[in-house]
Amino acid sequence: MDTRKRQSQNDGGLQDGTSPNKVPRPVKKQHVAAVILARGGSKGIPLKNIKPLAGIPLLGWVLRAAADSEMFDSIWVSTDHDDIEKVAKSWGAQVHRRSRKVSRDSSTSLETIKEFLEDNEDVDVICNIQATSPCLHPSHLKQALKKVLEGPFDSVFSVVRRHQFRWTEVKEGSDECTHPENLDPAKRPRRQDWDGELYENGSFYICKRELVLEEGRLQGGKVTYFEMEPQHSVDIDVDIDWPVAEQRVLRYGYFGRGVSLMFLKVSGCLTDGKVLLSASREDSVSVHTRDTAGIRMLQKDDVEVVLLVSRDDRVLASMTEKLKNLTGCEVMMVADEPFSDIQPVVEKKKLDWKDVAYMGSEESDSSCLSLAGLSGVPADAPAEAVNAAKYTCRLGGGTGALREFAEHVLLQKETAKSQMKQDRIYRINF
Structure with a gap:
């Protein structure tokens, strides 16, 4: 609703007949929603969207960036698969169970987004984030969304700049010659002398509701782009992309804001769950020195x-x-289910769950694993705990898994500090 009303030329009042002394009604706040499309029937990599990448489900990387951008009124995962739904909920997302009609191999993203908007009439602006873009940062979403929410644009999409020369394709067996499409071979420019070209990288598409429902497109109206740095432009389609993406995300991915408190379930994490009986009838358990070293690393930081x-x-x-x-x-x-005992501690320390790390090993830990900003389980944890956790260790409980998770926590904390520093530099310079 537009509250900027012009005065009537006839009586000096307002065009809608209200008194000029009346306070105008407040502008309705736009509901901005993020939606990640995660169908269960991926052909290239089965259940790709929840496959661990650097220990974290692929879906988790973009969900964390979306949540920490603090730009969305709601964050959704649109899926047709139960396991994807469980992972999505463990990261705090709402789930839109798409219909069979838009879950086929031939279904398009636009069809799925249209169905989502029809089912969620309160959504005014939608941001479709690709699950296969694990190097997405909150700052990317913030800057791009402002172009629609505060600027004159109806839609914005992400691009990356590439310096690649294109030539026409010639069919095999043809005598035709190929021709350059974006260069003059006689004046071949140096990379530093050429601005390159902008390509869609598929990380996200943002647009107003009516573009999808009335015009059937994500890019339209007053349209612009948001340019992402090449190191953050990662896409995963086939298995061969996975190891490359894992190295890239470890260096350039968004690791959250770091944590200051960690809860650790002793049985099954610090120990392997075994109880040793001696001839003197004294019970004992074993603790790996690597795991105690991991605790000291956390305390030191x-x-x-x-x-x-x-x-x-x-x-x-x-x-x-x-x-x-x-x-x-x-x-x-x-x-046995520790949430009710832990919640008062989190509140007393005036922390949010996103500022907390939790390591557990049983189904009873699922609530805490889902809520914690960082959560991990040993490799031998049951499926229910694995689905609720955000990180699955390569090692089992009592055999170094705690040390592994501690290193993961500290890596994320250090990366978060570095990213915050870079964000401050960006704000100062721009």
Whole structure:
């Protein structure tokens, strides 16, 4: 609704007949939604959208960037697959169960987005983010969305600049000659003397609702682009892309804001879950030195680690003092499902769950694994815990998995610091 009303030429009032002294009604806030299309029937890489990339489901990279951009009123994953739905919910996304009509191999993204908008009438602006773009950052989405929300544009899409010379295709067996399409071979420019060309990289498409429903397109009206840096322009279609993308995301991916508190379930994470019986009838458990070193690494980097021991675990419950002395950590006694005991601690420390890391190993840990900003499970954790976690270790519980997850937490924390520094430099310069 436009509240900027012009005065009537006849009576000095407002065109809608209201008194000029009345306060105009507030402008309706636009509902901005992000939607990631994640069909279960990927042909190139089966269930590609939830396959771990650098330990994190592919879908998780873009969901975290979308959430931390703080630009969206709602974040959705459109899928037809139960396992994808579980992963999406573990990252805090809402799920749109698409119909069979738009879940076929021949279905287009536009058809799926149109169905989503028809089912969600409150959405005014939609941002379609590709799950296969794991190097997307919150800053990319912020800057691009402002072009529509604050600027004159109806749609914006992501591009990358490439310096590649194009030639016409000649069919095999033909005597035709190929011809240059974007250069003069007699005046072949140096890379530094040529601006290159802009190509869609598919990371995201943003547009107003009516473009999709009334015109049947994502790019239209007053349209512009957002240029992404080449190092952030990553797409994954086939298996051969995976190792390259993994190295790229470890260097250029968005790792979140870092955490200051980590909860660690002792049984199955710090230990392998075994109880050793001696001739003297004393129970004992084993703890790997690599894992205790991982705890010290976290503490050194100002991450507080709290050990969780189930009240029903009589063996570990009798060892709380030994655990404190061994690790220098606080030990909490919790119920079998620890969420109700942990929530008050998070609130008392005035933290959000996104500022918390959690490592668990059982289905009962699923609630905390889903809520935590960073969460991990050992390689031998059950499927329910794996689906709820954001990182799956290569090692099993009690055999170095904690050290592996600690390194992951610290890598993300360090990367977050570096990215925050770069964002400050960008704001100062531009």
